[in-house]
Structures are given as C-alpha cells and as structure tokens.
Amino acid sequence: MKKLIAIYIDSFRGLSNAAWLLAIVMLINRMGSMVIPFLGIYMTSSLGFTLENVGLVLMCYGLGSVCGSWLGGWLTDKVGNFIVQAVSLLLSVPLFLLVPEFKDLQSVCLMIFILSLVADTFRPANSVSVARYAKPENITRAFSLNRLAVNLGFSVGPAMGGFLATYSYAWIFYGNALAAGIAGIVFIAFFWNKKGNALPISKKKETDSLVKDPSPYKDLPFIGFSICCCLFSVCFFQIMSTLPLFYKDVHHMTEPQMGVIMGFSGFIIVLFEMFVVHVAEKRLSVVRTLVYGSILCSISFLLLNVHAGWSMLYVAIFILGIGEMLTLPFMATVTAERATPSTQGAYMGLNALSFALANIISPFFGTRIVSNFGYDTLWYGTSALLLITGLGFYYTVKRLAK
Template identity: 60%
Template sequence: MKKLVQLYINSYRGLSTEAWLLALVMLINRTGSMVIPFLSMYMSSELNFSKAQVGMVLGCFGLGSVCGSWLGGWLTDKFGNYRVQATSLILTVPIFLILPHFRTFESLAGMIFLLTLIADTFRPANSVSVARYAKPENLTKAYSLNRMAVNLGFSIGPALGGILATFSYNWIFYGNALAALSAAVVFIIFFRKRKPRSAAQPKVHTEKIRTEKDRNAYLDPPFIIFNIFCCLFSMAFFQLLSTLPLFYKEVKLMSEGQIGLLLGFSGFVIVLFEMLLVHAVEHRFTPRQVMIFGTGIAGVSYLMLNAPFGTAWLYLAMFILSVGEMLTLPFTATISASRATLNTQGAYMGFNSLSFAAANIFSPFLGTYIAEHFGYQSLWFSTAFVMLFTSVGFSWILKKM
C-alpha cells in the first residue's frame, strides 16, 4: 500500500502550480459536460428525430468543432491564449441557456454548430496554456493532468445529467451553462495577471527556435499524415458519444441513469489510473510504442460489444476502452507541442485539435447510418477494424517523425 501511495505521489511530482490551476478550470468546465452524451437520446426520444437527423445534427456539432479548433489556433497566435479561453467560456453561457428553445431539426442544427464553434476555440488555446506553463520535462504529465480533470468532470457530468434527464432534458442545458460560467470566473481570477514560464517550450526544439525558420503546421507533410491518423482514431473512438449511448438504450435496454453511470465510469477509471499509467510508461517506452498498443486495445474494446453478455461485460469493455484512451490521447498532444516552435504552438495545437474535431463531422453520421442500415454488430466490427488500421498507421508515421 505504501508503495502504491508513493507511486501516486511520484506521478504528480514536478507539476507547476499553473498546471494544477488549468486543470481546476477544466474540471469545473467539464463537470458541465452533460449535454454531449445525452444529445443523441434527447433528439431521438424528446424531439422524435430520425437516426439520420440525429447523425446530421451531430455532424453539425463536429463541423462547428472543426471551425472552432482552426479559429482557436489562429486567434491564440494572434491575441494570446488567455483572451481566447476567457471569451470562449463567457460566450457559451447564453447559448446553453437558450438552446432548449430550438426544437426543430434546422434550428437545432444551426445552434449546435454555433455552440461548438465558440466552445471549441477554447481547446487549442488551453493546450497552448499547458505547454507555456508546464515545465519542459513534465509536459506529458501536464497534459495528462489536464485530461484527468476533463475525465473527472466527464465522470461527474453524465451521472448528474442522467439524474437531471429523469426530470427534464432542459436542466442538462442549464447545468452546462452554470459550469461554463463558473469555469470562466475561476479562470479569470487565477490567470488575469499570471505570466507564462519562459522555459515552457519542450526541450526537443529549444535549439531549433534559434536556427530554424518556423514551419507552417498545415504544410508539414509528416504532421499532416499524423493528424489524418488522429482523425481516424477519433472517428472510431467518438462512437462513445454518439452511437454507444443509443446502443445501450435500444439494445441493452438501459435507462438514462444507468447509461450516465456507465459513461461516467470511463472518466472515473481515467482519473484513478491515467497519471500512474503515463508515469509508468513514458520513460520505459517510446510514444510510438505506447500509441500503437493503446489504439489496438481500444479496437478490442469495441469488438467486445458484440458478445452477448450483460452489464458487467459492458463495464469491462468500457474499462479497456479507457485504458486505450489513456495510452493514446496524452501523447498526441505531446507530439504536436514538440513539433512546434514558440511562434507556431497555436497553429500546431489547433491543427491537432482540428483532426479530432473533424472526426465529429463524420463519426456520428457514419455511425448512425451503419447502425440503422446494417445493425450495431456491423458497426462495432467496422469500428474495431478502423482502430487496428490506425494502430498500424501510427507505427508507420511516427517512425518518420
């Protein structure tokens, strides 16, 4: 027991105060992540949208995310990460409050696009903040801490959302608005006058900054290919937020509360184990080795959904998916930050965020289409195949990077 406690302490050692404060802001913001996992069920059961309409609205969610990620990267390099993050958090509050009043397919699709356009300008700016405030030798840990906060919020949010949904779906939107407002207040208080660390740039590029012309993230061929594979990984992984809740409800006949707990379990696992896992593997294996294995076992977790077992099996599949996520996503951010120079961090982190956001355009539409026309079994076989193909792709491109 003492060894385990010491391992936990070591996994957090060296993280800056700013990294902890950024994680706190992210935790508050993501505790309000109630809308996303229940959006497909809200449209299906409350608004009586067809699966095709659900897929298209979620595609608008992804399109807004793509535009927001690109815009956030550009704005961060132009105006700084503080202004972009504060503005994004503040502007999302009124949109969440009025969203329940848009109940037609066209109006809801437009509002979901606007919401994610504004909300996702936050992501690249926040990633740049982590890189600027973290100690260079603890960059992956800092990203993992930030993700841990995201997932702790995501474990709390769906559980709360499941409870609120039993009364009214409208309360989910109001809960999101309250969380965004609280995160904005905390962020402004802590970071309004705080200066970034001068040594925040990863060591791998400190010499290149002095001797090499800044690369354009969007004209960097290996990085472009890397982001294509990140997008493919995300298209498969983000079935978690679109078709997986529908699968639980329609095939496994679970209630909203049960679904919220199962989705929240993913965040709980990541909170408990991600820092330990990253601390254990980052100095023993290369990012390439870790990402190959992580992507592969994420594919296995989706394959498990075709087995005719009960709730315990679903929790096991979710646990394995969470391990795959922990072994993949923190290292995508580290690789992106390490490839950039100080002058191009916003563009590089924005491009990487864009690759994940782009997946949100195609992932829900393809997922709901396959589920409706070919069944959930075909969907999970397809998802597993994409994950395994992506694992091979990471193996190839990371060798070149």
Template identity: 60%
Template sequence: MKSLFQIYINSYRGLSPAAWLLALVMLINRTGSMVIPFLGMYMSSELGFSKTQIGLVLGCFGLGSVCGSWLGGWLTDRFGSFKVQTVSQIAVIPLFLILPYFQTFETLALMIFVLTMVADIFRPANSVSVARYAKPENITRAYSLNRMAVNLGFSIGPALGGFLATISYNWIFYGNAIAAAIAVIVFIYFFKNRAQNEAPKKEENTSTKTKERNAYSDGMFIVFNILCCLFSMGFLQLLSTLPLFYKDVYSLDSGQIGLLLGFSGFVIVIFEMVLVHFVEHRLSIRQIMFWGTAITGMSYYMLNLDFGIVWLYMAMFILSTGEMLSLPFMATISIKRAGLSNQGAYMGFNSLAFAAANIFSPYLGTYIAEHYGYNVLWTIAGTTLFIAAIGFYWITTKMKV
C-alpha cells in the same frame, strides 16, 4: 504495495501550481459535460428525430468543432491563450441557455454548429497554456493531469446529466451554462495576472530551424493528424452511437447510461497519471501509441458479445485504458513538433483532426447502426482503430519521436 503507492505519488511530483489550477478550471468546465452524451437521446426521445437526422445534427457538432479548432489556434497565436479561453467560456453561457428553444431539425443543427464552434475555440488555447505552464520534462504528465480533470468532470457530468434528464432535458442545457459560468470566474481569478513561460524570441531560435515549420504544410504532421482523425472516427462512437446502443439493445434508462459513461471518467481519474508515469520511461512513444490504439479497438469488438451489464463495464474499462495510453501522447507529439512561436497552430491543427472526425463519425455510426445493425458498427469501429494503430507505429518512427 509500498512500491505501487510510491509510483502513484511520483506521478504527481514536479507539476507546477499553474498546471493544477488549469486542471481545476477544466474540472469545473467539464463537470458541465452533460449535453454531448445525451444529445442523441434528447433528439430521439424528445424531438422525435430519426437516426439519420440525429447523425446529421451531430455532424454539425463536428463541423462547428473543426471551425472552432482552426479559429482557436489562429486566435491563440495572435491574442494569447488567456484572452481566447476567457472569451470562449463567456460566450457559450447564453448559447447553452437558449438552445432548448430550437427544436426543429434545421434550427437545432444551426445552433449546435454555432455552440460547438464557440466552445472549441477554447481547446487549442487551453492546450498551449498547459505547455506554457509545464516544465519541458513534464509536458505529457501535465496533459495527463488536464485530461484527468476533464474525465473527472466527465464522470460527474453524465451522472448528473442523467439525473437531470429524468426531470427535464432542458435542465441539462442549464447545467452546462452554470458550469461554464463558474469555470470562467475561477479562470479569470487565478490566471488574469499569472505569467506564462513565454516563448523565446525568434532570433534565439535560429539554430532550430526545423521547429519553425508551418503546421499545415508539414507533411509528416499532416499524416499524423489524418491518423488522429481515423482514431477519432472509431473512438468517438463513445459519444454518439454508444449511448443509443445502451438504450436500444440493453434498454438502459438515462440514469444507468450516465453512470456507465461516468465510469469511464472515474477509471481515467484513478489510473491515468500512474499509467502514463509508468509507461513513458519504459516504452517508446510509437509502442505506446500502437498498443493504446489497438486496445481501444479491442473494446469495440467486445460489444459484439452479450454478457450483460458487467460486460459493458468491462468493455468501458478496456476503452478507457486505450484512451489513457493514446490521447496524452498525441498532444505531446503535437506540441513537440511545433516551433516556439506557432504552438497554437499546431495544437489547433491537432484539435481540428479530432473535430473533423465529429463531422463524419456520428452520421456514419448512426447510418450503419440503422441499416446494418450495431454488430457491424462495432466491427468496423474496431477494425478502423487497428488500422490506425499500425499507422501510428509507422508515422511516429518516421517522425523520430
């Protein structure tokens, strides 16, 4: 017991105060993560959209995310992460407030695209900030801390969103706006005059020519991001078809679904830092990526079996375990592959890989569920993740990470 407690304490040691403050901002920001898990249900229950229309609107969510991720990386390398994060967080506030007034398929699709593009400009800038404020030996744990904040917010957000949805779906959008406003105030207060660990000048880096690759012509990194996209195609069913599955097959209400989705965030908050600290010095990155992705795939296979609500929580626990092993190391691989002057481009490209999956994943998921059933969908999702696991093992060997 003492040894386990010591591992838990050690997993948090060495992290800078700035890393903790960034995590606090992210916690507040993601506590407003109420729209995404309930967007499909909102379109189904309130607006009467078909599953195909829901998939297309969620595809616009992904398209906006692609544009925002690329633009965020480009802007970060030119204007700095502080300005980009500030403008993005301020701009989403009015967009969330007016979103409930767009209720036709065409106008809602357009608004979701704009909202997501503006919101996801934030992501590459935030990833660069984490790297700039972290010690080199603590980068993976710094990303894990940030993800812990994301998931703590995500455990609170859906639970709160489920409660608000029982009153009115409009309150979910208003809740997101309030959370964004609080987050940007806290961010500006703590980071306006805080110095980052700036990258050395180019002339100091002449001996590390390989680190000055172009993110979008780096062949191995392109393959790595294709695999990240493939991973996301399976994993992101969590935010699109999985809530619909809970509603259609298990007849769960909004509150129950919010608690089940929030359970994922709770598991990650409790275990991720310890798990990352435990495995990063015992397993190679390629082993971690392989097993993390394979475990994620296993969780979707589990959904083909019906053992009641407890089984759903077990499957969510397995999914969360795979996520904890995979996602922090994807960010670490990306930032280590980057040069000192193009971290925004590399993190933006990696974010773009996840965003690209958001274009196709919701539509394909809802289409397969509607025409072939959920069991076929979960089998395809699990198989896709197992293929990605093999691919990660191969490419990380080639990249020598």
C-alpha cells in the same frame, strides 16, 4: 502495493502550480458535461428526430468543432491563449441557455453548430496553456493532469445529467451553462496577467535559427500523424454518438443508468491515468504507447458484440479507458514537441482540427451504419479501423522522429 502507491504519488510530483490551476478550471467546466452525452437521446426522445436526423445534427456539431478548432488556433497565435479561453467559456453560457428553445431540425442544426464553434475555440488555446505553463521535463504528465481533470468532471457530469434528464432535458443545458460560467470566472481570476514559463533554450535556438517558422499545414509527416489522430477519434467518438443509443436500444438502459456507466469511464481514468502515463513514459517509447493504446481500444469495441449482459459493457469501458490513457496524452505531447514556440497555436489547432473532423465523420457514418446494417457491424468495423490506425501511428511517429 506500497511500491505501486509510491509510483502513483510520484507521478504528480514536479507539476507546476499553473498546471494545477488549469486542471481546476477544466474540472469545473467538465463537471457540466451533460449535453453532448445525452444529445442523441434528447433528440430522439424529446424532439422526435429520426436516427438519420440525429446524425445530421451531430455532424453540424462536428463542423462547428472543425471551424472552432481552426479559429481557436489562429486566434491563439494572434491574441494569446488567455483571451481565447476566457471569451470561449463566457460566450458558451448564453448559447447553452438558448439551445433548448429551438425544436425543429434546421434551427437545432444551426444552434448546435454555433455552440460547438464557440466552445471549441477553447481547445487549442487550452493546449497551448498547458504546454506553456508545464515544465519541459514533464509536459506529458501536465497534459495527463489536464485530462484527469476532464475525466473527473466527466465522471460527475453525465451522472448528474442522467438524473436531471428524468425531470426535463432542458436542465442538462442549464447545468452545462452554469459550469461554463463558473469556469470562465475562475479562469480569469487565476490567470489574469499570469505569464508562462520561459522557453527552453533548445527551443529558443531552434526558433532563432529559422528565418520563418514552419507551418503545420506544410509539415507532411505531422499531417500524416494528424490523419491517424483523426481515424482514432472517428472510432473513439462513437462513445458520444452511437454508444448511448446502443445502451438504450439494445440493453434498454434508462438515462440514470447510462449516466452511471459513462461516469464510470471517467472514474477509471481518474484513478489510473497519471499512474499509467508515468509508467509508460519510463518504460515505453511514444510509438509503442500509441500502438498498444490503439489495440486495447480495438479490443474494447469488439467486446461490445459479446452479449453477456451489463457486466461485459463495464469490462469494455474499462479496457477502452486504459487504451485512451495510452493514446490521447501522447498525441498532445507529440504535437507540442513538434511545434516551435511561435507556432504552438497553429500546431495545436491542426491537431484539434483532426479531432473536430472526426466529430463530423463519426456520428454521420456511425448512425447510418446502424440504420442499415446494425450495431454489430458498426463495432466490428470500428475494431478493425483501430487496428489499422495503430499501424498508421507506428509509421508516422517513426517518420516524425527522423
């Protein structure tokens, strides 16, 4: 036990002060993660939308995410990650406050698209910040620390949102706005005129040797890797679209009960991610880590079809959390190490684009599969697609290594 604790503590050593400051900003921002987990429930319960309409609105959210991810990557290379992150956080505040004022399908679709567009310009810029401020030897752990902050916030946000929703769904939008505003102010205070670490010598030599930096959109092995990231995300993002509806429709959970189980997912990652990533870095190759993580996620969705009460739901979420720890941080590491210093924004933007595209595909097909074939079919299909994605990671990462 002492050895395990020592390994866990060791996983935090060597991280730069800037990496910790970025994690604090992310923690504050994600503590307001109340809207997206309950957006489907809000639309069906409060606005009276059909399941197909919910899928359409969530698809608009994904479309805004696609545009925001591309725009964020492009702007980061043009004006720098600081300006992009600060503007994204501060502009999100009035948008969150405005969304509950719109009630019909067309206006909700438009507002959710704009909100997602503005909010998701933050992602590639933030990833570039993590890569720039991290020490080269622990870049994966720096991304994991950032994700730990995300999930610590996410373990609080949905739980708070579940209780606020019992009074009024409008309060989840107000809470999200408050968190984004505080995060923006804290970010500006922490990183005003703060410069990143010096570029590693190997990266400098690599950059100097190139007449023109390669574009990620012409990097075929990386495009193949990004497609696998997209397929993984199509499956994983069911936790934000159809899984809350599954909890409500099949297991008859209330909003506070759904908030607790979604918060449990984040809590598991907070407890174990740094430890799991630290061990995986030392004992597993990147390709094995991604494959094992995909397999565990596949098992977790399969368990949703085992109708053994709420205890099985918590087991499934626990396994999904372990699988997530073995995949998402290493996806970011592969992307950061593939890019040159002057194309980090573009590479992070393309990687974020793969997640954003999944935000379109996942709710659109997920809600329609449920409407026509039921939840069991959705979970079997999701489990199978994750196994296929694991094979895809095996071949694409091997090719990237060559």
